[in-house]
Structures are given as structure tokens and as C-alpha cells.
Amino acid sequence: MRVLVTGGAGYIGSHTLLELMAQGHDVCVLDNYSNATPEVLNRVRGLSNGNVTDFTGDVRDPAILNRVMQDFRPEAVIHFAGLKAVGESEEKPLLYYDVNVGGTLALLHAMDRVGCKNIIFSSSATVYGEPVYLPYDEAHPTAPMSVYGQSKLMAENILTNWAKATAGTSAVLLRYFNPVGAHHSAKIGEDPKDIPNNLMPFIAQVAVGKRDALTVFGEDYDTPDGTGLRDYIHVVDLARAHVAAINYADKSTGARPFNIGTGQSYSVRDMVAAFERACGSPIKTKQAPRRAGDIAAMQADASRAAAELGWTAEHGLDDMTASTWAWQSANPNGYDN
Ligand SMILES: NC(=O)c1ccc[n+]([C@@H]2O[C@H](COP(=O)([O-])OP(=O)(O)OC[C@H]3O[C@@H](n4cnc5c(N)ncnc54)[C@H](O)[C@@H]3O)[C@@H](O)[C@H]2O)c1
Numbered sequence: 001m002r003v004l005v006t007g008g009a010g011y012i013g014s015h016t017l018l019e020l021m022a023q024g025h026d027v028c029v030l031d032n033y034s035n036a037t038p039e040v041l042n043r044v045r046g047l048s049n050g051n052v053t054d055f056t057g058d059v060r061d062p063a064i065l066n067r068v069m070q071d072f073r074p075e076a077v078i079h080f081a082g083l084k085a086v087g088e089s090e091e092k093p094l095l096y097y098d099v100n101v102g103g104t105l106a107l108l109h110a111m112d113r114v115g116c117k118n119i120i121f122s123s124s125a126t127v128y129g130e131p132v133y134l135p136y137d138e139a140h141p142t143a144p145m146s147v148y149g150q151s152k153l154m155a156e157n158i159l160t161n162w163a164k165a166t167a168g169t170s171a172v173l174l175r176y177f178n179p180v181g182a183h184h185s186a187k188i189g190e191d192p193k194d195i196p197n198n199l200m201p202f203i204a205q206v207a208v209g210k211r212d213a214l215t216v217f218g219e220d221y222d223t224p225d226g227t228g229l230r231d232y233i234h235v236v237d238l239a240r241a242h243v244a245a246i247n248y249a250d251k252s253t254g255a256r257p258f259n260i261g262t263g264q265s266y267s268v269r270d271m272v273a274a275f276e277r278a279c280g281s282p283i284k285t286k287q288a289p290r291r292a293g294d295i296a297a298m299q300a301d302a303s304r305a306a307a308e309l310g311w312t313a314e315h316g317l318d319d320m321t322a323s324t325w326a327w328q329s330a331n332p333n334g335y336d337n
Helices: 011-022 039-048 062-072 086-091 093-114 147-165 199-207 235-251 268-279 303-309 317-330
Strands: 002-006 026-031 052-056 076-079 118-124 170-176 178-180 214-217 232-234 254-260 285-288
Touching: 002 011, 002 062, 011 026, 011 039, 011 235, 026 062, 039 052, 052 062, 062 093, 076 093, 076 235, 086 093, 086 147, 093 118, 093 147, 118 147, 118 235, 147 170, 147 254, 170 235, 178 199, 178 235, 199 214, 199 268, 199 317, 214 268, 232 235, 232 317, 235 254, 235 303, 254 303, 268 317
Parallel strands: 002 026, 002 076, 026 052, 076 118, 118 170, 170 254, 178 232, 214 285
Antiparallel strands: none
């Protein structure tokens, strides 16, 4: 199938390109490189020995979208392009709504103009907000606690309305839990431009000597060791969920959300200990108070994805930390080597 991948040069997008190509799909990337570098696509081409068509541009721009749609004629779109920093979203709400909601709208208009009917959307477990019960299933109430989460939920609602109103269309809403890890080649991985917002890249940068210590925000949660519990998902498993979703979209109509997680959760302390095993040296930590908006624990019920997409996570915790360490130690400065 011809698959347009917006934000395909990013962390999850680049891993997904490889999995799509391994299954024989033709891929095309639209990225504005606001949080990526074209070097990513060179590495994907090298690893796959395949062709990646690419366009540089903004997903909100109808002119570039029309060109991509007319030149590549996608049969499905995977929509990764977006902004993802929760803290920044509170400071720049209009930017987040513009890119995450406006970008989705512009993309749907462009798909309609060429009759492209299938879309896979990068949503997030953050749409659920404070847990009413755990594990979260897809019927859990949605009450996002940040502008970022609101922007994802708004985009989900737009996609749901579009799929209902437009005959023969399918919108697969993938609610990711916490993506971590890197490709086994250690050639592609997560490369945050500034101070990492997420735990794993921060630990990795401490391990490689780029940062002094990991700040642990809150050790007084109601969890076994007092630190927050999260459901971490290996990025290669997550990438494969997109391939499964493409196949599902081809045979279904309407919009449907799916949790993409492992169903297991690990604490900050568990992650630090696992990373120490992977890299063979201690990770320095320091304590800080809880951050506003952080919840104690979250975990996916991923049984719908297993039953309907035929997808389950295969990689465990040690694969997550070992692959992160392999990538970070081979590329201490990310793609800027
Ligand atoms: N990584 C996570 O923890 C996580 C969790 C849940 C959901 N998500 C969502 O998954 C998607 C991909 O996340 P990621 O971790 O790979 O992030 P990323 O920043 O690595 O990838 C996003 C890509 O989109 C591009 N982009 C951003 N704005 C654009 C625009 N206006 N036009 C064109 N390209 C644009 C960036 O340059 C980047 O290559 C995002 O939508 C994110 O919100 C990520």
C-alpha cells in the first residue's frame, strides 16, 4: 500500500517507516524538521535498502499537502506530525492547538480532495487524565489535564466526526502509553533537541555523561516504592502497531480508539535499576517534589488491540533499556555526530 507518513522523520515515525517497508509498503514522508533532521531518513534508507519519498513542509500548509497527495496518491495516512511537550503546551496553547488540531484538519481536507479514506492517528493515553479505575480501557472517561492532552482529544473528536460523515472512511486512533527504546541497529532512536521531557532519554543522557543526575519528581506517591508507575512500550512494538492498524483500516469503516501499551507498569526506580543493568554503571539521581499534573500510576488494558488489530507487545523491560543504551552510547550527540 502507498502510505503517507506525516512527521516520519521523528522518533516514532522513523521506526514505523522501517516496519512498513519490511512489510512491503511504499512510504512517503512529509516533515517540517521542527523536531528532526533529514539525516534520519538517510539512516532509514540505509537500514531498509529501500526508497523513501520525502517532502519538506508543514502539515498545516494546503499547498504542500495538495502536492504530496497528487504526486504520491496515498492509500492511507499515518499522522505523527505534531507537538508533544506537555509543559510547553501550557505556555503556548495556541501553537499547540494550531499544529495538533489545525494540522489534523488541514490533512483531512487534503485527503478528501483526493479521496484518501484511511488514517491512523497518534493519540495518547494522556487523553484519559486522572484514573477513575486502572488499567485504563478505551471506555474510560476522557478528561485531559493539559493543553497537549486536550489537543489530542480534539483531534480524535474531529477524526471521529469525519469518519462518521464520510462514507467508506476509517480512522484508527492509537492511544500510546510511554514509548521508549530504539531500533536494534542502534542507528535510529530518540534524540531530544533540548532537555529531555521524558524519563528514558534523560536517564540515557545521564549514563552517557551529558547530564549530571536524574531528578526524580516525587517519591511519596501511593505506589510500592513511592515513585510514579508508567506503562512503557518499546518503540519497535509501537511501530508494528501502526502496520497492524493500516491492515485493520483497510477492512473497516468508522473511528475506533485502541490502547497501545504492554499492560505492565514500572516505577521510576525500576527504570533506573534496569538501565543500570544495561549500561553497567550507577545512574546518579536527586529528589524533587512532585510535578503539578503528574499522576501516581497508569497502565493500559491493551486487550482490544490484541483482539481486533491482532497486535501485542513483544519486547520486555530489558530490551527497552538495552536498546536505548546501545543507541545513546553509539550516538552520544544523537544525529549530530
Ligand atoms: N513520544 C511520546 O511519548 C508520545 C506519546 C504519545 C503520543 N505521541 C505522539 O506521537 C507523535 C510522534 O511523536 P514522536 O515522539 O515521534 O515525536 P517527534 O517530535 O520525534 O516526531 C514528530 C515529527 O513531526 C514533525 N513535525 C512537527 N510539527 C510539524 C508540522 N507542523 N508539520 C510537519 N511536520 C511536523 C517533527 O519535525 C518530527 O519529525 C506526536 O504526534 C506525539 O504527540 C508521542
